[in-house]
Amino acid sequence: MLLGTCRNEMRAEAALGCDLAFHSVEDTSTRGLEAEGSLEASDWDKQKAASAAKDIISSLAHYSKFTGRLVSGKRCSSDGVAPLSSSLIISLGRIKQSFVLTDPHLPDRPIVYASDEFLRLTGYSRQEVLGCNCRFLNGPDTDSEAVHQMEDSIRAERTCKVRILNYRKDGSSFWNLLYLSPARNASGKIAFYVGAQIEEGRSKYDANGLSPEMRQLGAVGSVKVAVRSLTSGVGPSRSSSSS
Secondary structure, eight states, rough: OOHHHHHHHHHHHHHHHHHHHHHHHHHHHHHGGGGGGGGOOOOHHHHHHHHHHHHHHHHHHHHHHHHOOOTTTTOOOOOOOOOOOOOHHHHHOOSSOOOOEEEETTTTEEEEOOOOOHHHHHHHHHHHHHHHHHHHOOTOOOOOOOHHHHHHHHHHOOOOEEEEEEOOOOOOOOEEEEEEEEEEOOTTEEEEEEEEEEETOOOOOOOOOHHHHHHHHHHHHHHHHHHHHHOOOSHHHHHHHHH
């Protein structure tokens, strides 16, 4: 649905850009050639306008693919995403690791929590990521096989580890060692999916001798313990009301 909308908006924007470009050429040609009695743009001007329209299409396509968002610039919406319980937010805030929680019970599995470390890693603000699907980190060279592997794991409700090329807000890329796992509430039902990120080559052993991977597993375990404390329901909307 999102990709189809992007394509439709790209076509509309491109058509508008092409129309404006040709009108601009025609106006310029009219003013410049009035003395000669000609109102038709030259072949060179038409080629220039067509080239400009092509650049518009290319730019819009790159923006949509790079951000996973609508080319109109509309930000991800957090409408319909219920706030997490205050006790869960406090527990998650103590976990010093890059991770997000997504809600599998809402359309497109939006992010409902993002840690401070995740925001530092990606360069986005919390307002920019809440309500978004994690695909906004993907870009031109992101491997589709890694994306499919994650999708298959979510459908099968199992843990997944992938190495995937992601992009920061400033456009720079990094190799993300992603650990994705379902987090269940006290009833044993999946309440969220937790995705913990490590930037390959940047993290080192800590003062306690723990590797980045061990710290990542520890963080995921801590998230699961926090989510496990939810007494009922499968998502934030129900768990919040019962807290």
